[in-house]
Amino acid sequence: MTTTLASHNVETATGAAKTMVLNMGPQHPSTHGVLRVLLELDGETVVKAVPDLGYLHTGIEKSCEDKTYSQAITLTDRMDYLNPLGNNLVYCLAVEKLLGLEIPKRAQYIRVMMAELQRISSHLVWLGTHAIDLGAMSVFLYCFREREEILKIFERFAGQRMMTSYIRIGGVALEPPAGWREMIGRFLKMMPSRIDEYETLLTENRIWMARTKGVGVINVKDAVAYSMTGPTLRAAGLAYDNRKVFPYSSYDEFEFGVPTRTDSDCFGRYMIRVAEMRESLKIIKQAMEKITDSGPIRTEAAGIIPPQREKMKTEMEALIYHFKIFTEGFSPAPGEAYVTIESPRGELGCFIASDGSPKPLRCHFRSPSFINLQALPKIVEGQIIADVVACIGTIDIVLGEVDR
């Protein structure tokens, strides 16, 4: 059996005949996609864990180099498919930084509102699938019921439920639809009691506590050394949140808390995400008040941002710009930009290098799932095999983003 590790040029930790190697994945349901973990077991205890990735590698960074800056937005949706709006946002912020664009406040608030709705929907998928991994079937159904409401909102805003591409360079794609305030208002009214409902099912559930408390502990020093961010780092006790530390898109104008805990186990990470959903609701409420009924949804920059339809039909210059933007694209000055935002999974970064041509020279995404997953061996070694499932669950990986 040890040949499995050896064939991957990985040495077994003990080398002794008393351990066995178990192949978990890539089709295991609790690996949330196509992650493969090679586990060296001594009885039920994990001696060594070696994640094996790349099953979903689609070369998105390479494809970005062959597309113009605006075309690449649709590719970003497809990385972290539970957080497409966050991916759009970080990519657009990086391009806007490269171009030195100022975004109208109204568009910034719409971006914040959408990003927070996305955070809730992502956490709902996480909670549902994590609970189902640990045997709590019904939570999954309730979580997806509420997520459906968020996807309906996205459909009204962007015409798409998941791959929205709603956030564009310079602003957002479309004016909010008629009746959006009522729609989101209904959601905000419904959601707090629904979060309470999940908590009554899980938080004091004895089985849930037994499966998560004291499982998968990582101390704050190791978490920082392994570059872990997001709920995992905050559950370890460090209040590092990009929305507070390096505010983007006017997050500094919003009042919200950054929940932290010190237990740093699977239960702590669960509590952090539940608390974050409540904080996101506060942000959405404030954003709704800040978004005015009229105003620009994207900035005006000749040759970069597509002109308004009316201008395009009446002004020669606008028509030429429209044609040039959609055929040739625009060319930022040579240089680099690196932007980080707080995605539901942690620090999501986008690095773009421009060489002055209409296509990026290099477009790299710092995907939090990829980097957090790196610490999985550190977290699971010494745990029993059933806890591996809980640990993978609470790191909250999306394989589309891990492999890109």
Next chain:
Amino acid sequence: MAENVNQNANAVAQHLRGWNTKAVEEVIEFHGETTIVVPHALLRAAAQECRDALQFDLLSDATCVDRFPVEPRFELQYHLTSIPRKEKIRLRTRVPGDHPYVDSLVPVWPGAGWLEREIFDLMGVHFNDHPDLRRILMPDEWKGHPLRRDYPVEGFRDIPATYLPGLKK
């Protein structure tokens, strides 16, 4: 706000110059971001100094830019974040295209491990003293490094003409 950031960043460059006179080759300011170019022989020591003396405790990202056909061809970019000081900085080092290698930062930040494996896999830059330098995203038997600029986007296709009847003349 922007001026404030600049002053701090210059302080980082100042500190590194004071630590080793050869440590800073160039300081680039662009859109409020500071890049400190360090010679690749001093990369690990400079990163260690940034972490220990300047509180840059989080390695946010590491990536590589291929400037083919310009030499030195590869530019490694390390994005460091100081959580206590709320500050970011980019360390950059340039590596020539023939036999590209640089010291691994795994001894400084264990989190550099997979990021460097990704660069090794997709760009073909080697890291000295990396504990586990294998391909990570591409299959183990893959030839070439797909993110290099001289690697075509559609890959190297050598499909026999018999499989493409439309093209057969």
